[in-house]
Amino acid sequence: MPENFRSVSAVWVGLVCLLFYSRLVRVGAAPICTNGQAGCHILSLADLFDRVIQHSARMHGISSDLHSEFEQYFFPSKNHIGRVNRICHTSTILTPNGKENAQRLAREELTEVILKLLVAWRDPLWHFQQSIAHHHDFNNFSSNKALEMSDMVHELRKGVEKVAEKMQMLGIISNSVNSLTSPEALIPSDRAEWRLMKDYVLLYCFRRDSNKVQNYLKILKCRIIPQHEC
């Protein structure tokens, strides 16, 4: 009798599992709006923006954490900080420093700035993560964060590129953005500079730039897709 029960229960479990799996396979992918559907595009752009903004917010959070860690262990004295000449390698990129300035920029320019920043930080962060991994002063937690930060920049850039593509497809912005995707064109001569950057300065600079990216993305979103959330 127990044997029968066991076999029956196994069969039932198998059936249930099959049912669930089939369901998952069917429903696994979120509904993707195909190109050409007007209503679907707008919604998807908003979702893309939201996702990108969330991404940038997380990136900025990680960079803030790492920067404060560095500040605690390596630069306890504020005076010492004051004397450090913080020159970020991205200072050559012209970014709006105010709300009016940011609002005065066109959408395409704003998008370009975002992309420029993200592109500029891909290599330095990767090297930074490499140096931290080999450095014994940092714990695993910091190295993991650095790695995550590096990946996030990469993902965020792809995301923003997708958003730009979407916008260009929708006709919101012109097609001039694509030409900026090449990393070589952005920072040709700064390679030596960011190699000399200390890790702390790097973190300081990146924290600020991630904030810029997040803020620009929000402005862009609220300008393109006006919602009550803005």
Add this chain to the structure above:
Amino acid sequence: MRRAVGSVPLLLMLFFIGHAKETRYSPPGKPKLTSCRSPEKETFTCWWEPGSDGGLPTTYALYYRKENSDAVYECPDYHTAGENSCFFNKNDTSIWVNYNITVVATNALGSNFSDPVDVDVVYIVQPHTPENVTVTVMEDKDGPFLRVSWEPPRKADTRSGWITLIYELRVKLEGEEEWEEHRAGQQKMFNIFSLRSGGMYLVQVRCKPDHGFWSEWSSTTYIKVPDYFPRETSVWILIAVFSAFIFFILTWILNLKSNSVKHCLLPPVPGPKIKGFDKQLLKNGRSEEVFSALVVPGFPPTTSSDCEDLLVEYLEVYTPEEQELILEEGKDLQEGCLKSKGSPSDSDSGRGSCDSHTLLMEKCGEGEGKEEKHQERAQKGKRQQKHQTGWEEGDVSHTREDVLSPDMSEGRVKTWPSVFSPLPQYSSRPLDHQGSLETARQLCLSDSLFPPPSTSSHLSYNAKEGLALGSGQQEFYLGKKQTHPSNPQSQPRWHLQAHSDFNISSMDRKQAASGLQLPGFRSTEYVEVQRVNQEDMVILQPLFSSSCQRDGHLQIGQGEDYSKVKGVDSGNMLLLQREVEVKREEEDGDRYSCDIQDRVTESCYTTSTAASSQVTGKPTSCAGTAMPVQEEMVLAANGYVDQNITSVH
């Protein structure tokens, strides 16, 4: 001289004044920048704390340098934000730019620089409190709830996405100490549930940019919740009422049926039902008293009349053919007089056959109807005679054992009617057969045969071969038995009815006369109860040696008849009459009267109280000896006497 003397006090005064100045005046102390804040990320203000002023009017100046630039700028606005503050307007504010700010305090004697502070406006944002905080009471199916709504601070530009604010609100009841805080995220509305009916609530809201400082709490908004009845409480009240109702009903039912419930849960423990048993005595621990109390005066019945009621005595007659007849249904007969009369209620105790309903027990007070009973008995006796004839034909031996039915061992005695039931079987006996048997002893059979070794005290006719006139002792086993209740004539007496005719031989001679006696009891004899043996058997002896001896005619071997029952007196005494045997011996009419009166007292049929039974024999008065046989028959017809048997021991 005079001028030198006059300038001395002046010099002294100057010296003193100068001294005083030096002690009181000093360069200003070091100022300290306390904080810099930006309410909307477009302007910001810095505050400093002045040090000691050194006694001199001190001026403060704030200088700042922008990131990676050596140009030093001074604070554009010292007044907007109040004293010791510097306000940077929109034009002067650059976001994501590091400001290096320094405050300088200057007085007449010197100046002092504060420590420089690096400020990035993005990270010093602290918005104003949210505005237009409104709280309203809304109704819901579960009850009322609070809806709190607010607006972002006026200057914070959230619509363009420049600032993203998250909000937080807190609520508390009036009078409480602790607030209940809720994060509202970016929404500008919040619902508060689970309110206390009729309570006064306080609500406050504040906000914070995603990277910045929390604003101050907004001014308290008071809201009063109206009185309402919570649904949960009403449900609980309903449940409580219902349970109370059911509880009361159960209690009432329990009260009503308390007895049966008690009986069911705590079944009564059967106590000892021994007659005369006193629990209290036992508890007291005196066994002697207890056991003495058990001795009921009326128990076991000895010579009391109760025993007479209980006793039924039988006379066993052994007839081989009549074995079936004598078979007794027995059950009702088995019960002896174990119980004194008059104990009806106790079901547990052993009940004597005396009280059995199945057994008819007639008390002594029924002497009135005895006559009739006697007659009936006589009739029965007649019928019995037929049995006797059959019996006579058969084995006359006293080997009653053969005849004994299994019931015999129990000492059961048939009642008269039961005995007579099988009568028809024997009715076919030829008369002549009977007639021949007439000569045999006539025993008034009561019922069944009793085994000689049985413990029952019974009167059985022990007829031997040589019984006829030559027999010696004849033992009569009185069977005590209760008659069948259905027998109207049944008497609690032992049916001695020992109309045994020992004088078989004489009977033969008197066959003619005996033939007349066929229908009835032919002969009666005087029977003397000799003794009661250990088996409660009353041994009757033909009374020959008693008073009749004087006549000298009576001898043992003369085969006189003693089993003639004269009658039953009122004292339940079976009066046995000696037959006028003298007739046979002496036909000269010599007669005698025997004053032998047999009194056989009834003794309870019990094995345990054998000793108590006494059988005494008394001479019965002889009725007219010269009477014809018929008379005797008549007498015999009436001759059933309730005999009181008293033990001879």
